[in-house]
Amino acid sequence: MKKQMKFKILIFCIGIIFFTNCTNISTNVEQKPLSKSQESIQVVENQETKDQEIETPKVEDQKVQDQEAETPKAEDKKVQDQKAETPKVEDQKNQDQAQKTENQQSKNQDSTISNEQKSWWFKRNKEHLPPGAQQEINITDFDTYYLGNTKEKVLYLTFDEGYENGYTSRILDILKENEVQAAFFVTQPYVEQNQELVQRMIEEGHVVGNHSITHPNLTTLSDEEVIHEIQGLATYYEEVMGHPIDPFFRPPSGFYSQRTLKLTQEAGYKTIFWSMAYKDWVVDDQPGKEAAYQHVLENHHSGAIILLHAISKSNTEALDEILKELKQQSYQFKSLYDLP
Numbered sequence: 559m560k561k562q563m564k565f566k567i568l569i570f571c572i573g574i575i576f577f578t579n580c581t582n583i584s585t586n587v588e589q590k591p592l593s594k595s596q597e598s599i600q601v602v603e604n605q606e607t608k609d610q611e612i613e614t615p616k617v618e619d620q621k622v623q624d625q626e627a628e629t630p631k632a633e634d635k636k637v638q639d640q641k642a643e644t645p646k647v648e649d650q651k652n653q654d655q656a657q658k659t660e661n662q663q664s665k666n667q668d669s670t671i672s673n674e675q676k677s678w679w680f681k682r683n684k685e686h687l688p689p690g691a692q693q694e695i696n697i698t699d700f701d702t703y704y705l706g707n708t709k710e711k712v713l714y715l716t717f718d719e720g721y722e723n724g725y726t727s728r729i730l731d732i733l734k735e736n737e738v739q740a741a742f743f744v745t746q747p748y749v750e751q752n753q754e755l756v757q758r759m760i761e762e763g764h765v766v767g768n769h770s771i772t773h774p775n776l777t778t779l780s781d782e783e784v785i786h787e788i789q790g791l792a793t794y795y796e797e798v799m800g801h802p803i804d805p806f807f808r809p810p811s812g813f814y815s816q817r818t819l820k821l822t823q824e825a826g827y828k829t830i831f832w833s834m835a836y837k838d839w840v841v842d843d844q845p846g847k848e849a850a851y852q853h854v855l856e857n858h859h860s861g862a863i864i865l866l867h868a869i870s871k872s873n874t875e876a877l878d879e880i881l882k883e884l885k886q887q888s889y890q891f892k893s894l895y896d897l898p
Contacts, residue, residue: 671817675777678812678831680704686859689833697829700819703897704831708861712892713884715740715864716830718808719748720773723841723869726755729877734762736881738891741765741830742868743808745773746791753798760801765894767806768792768827774810776818784821806830806894830894832865834858839867850876855883 680691688708697704706714717729719742726742733740742759744766749756759766770776770787771794779787788807795803807827809818814829822829836853838845845853850872854864866873881891 671820673777673815673817675775676814678704678809678814680833682857684856686857688859688861691831691833695816695819697819697831700816700823700829701827702819702823702829702831704833704863706861706863706892706896707898708859711860711887711889712896713858713862713864713889714892714894714897715866716767716808716832716894717742717866717868718769718839719744719752719868720769721745721748721869722752722755723871725871725874726752726868727758728874729868730755730758730762730764732874732878732881733764736878736885738881739763739765739893740891741767741804741806741894743767743769743806743830744795745769746771746794749791749795749798756799760799765804765806766795767804767808767830767894768795769808770810775813776809777813777815781817781821784818785825788822788825788827804894828894828897830863832863834862835865838870838873841869841871844870844872846872847875851879851883854880858884858887858889 676692676694678692680689682689688705691704706712715738717726717740719726742756742764744756748769756766768788768791771791772787774787776784776787792803795801805827806829807822807825808830809822812831819829834854834857836845838850850870854876858864866877868874884891
């Protein structure tokens, strides 16, 4: 019995020893050190793994950063280009418009032609000779007259008609009775309000000349406005009267310049000033019949272009006697179409 017990104990001890040895062998196998080449390979692999782990986010981060950086730059560039282009385009448009305006102004107004305002004047004499007048502008260059044929005893009677004051009908009667032709310079309001009188002027053989639409100082207007004042009346006149206006123009209030004379000439008109006139247009301060008569008789001369205002009561009262006396002195009354 004791031997069996010892034998079992021996077997148990041997088993424990065997189990312990197996465990150590297994541990040693798992923890066996690597050779140098294996260690090197392992180091490289580990390093590559680390590099991949490190580089991957760096590359991705860099791409994201590049995209983020490039996108605003591109957008900013577009915006900057647009901002840069917009003022350039606007500046170019403004420059083109300014140049166009300058060219148009240059075209419309010849800088070599003066627009210095002049007011028509003449100098009377007591010898019944043609009077002197302004010499600053050679008005003959612009088809402009203040005298007619000074070599013969001829006269050119003209009336200005800015508005009707009730005397034109009587004036037409006197002219007809004395077989005298005259010229009437009318404005547009006059034509609008007195078509019957204008029609009578035409039918009785008188000249109906252009005195502008609104009677302005032409030297204060642009080229286009001057032309409008002249041509606008001509267009209206022909529309309502069915007859072209006669190609003679009288500058309102006698104001003129080289420029306005040239524009009038280019519009196809002769400008008609005067060599005889006096202050007869103030309706509330009329000089009287005798003064009107004496004015004409003291200042007549060969080739005279006589200016009378049809609104004057004094002129109307003296007209018949004036015409008869001048005819008695062998003067002939001519039409503006007879100007030399």
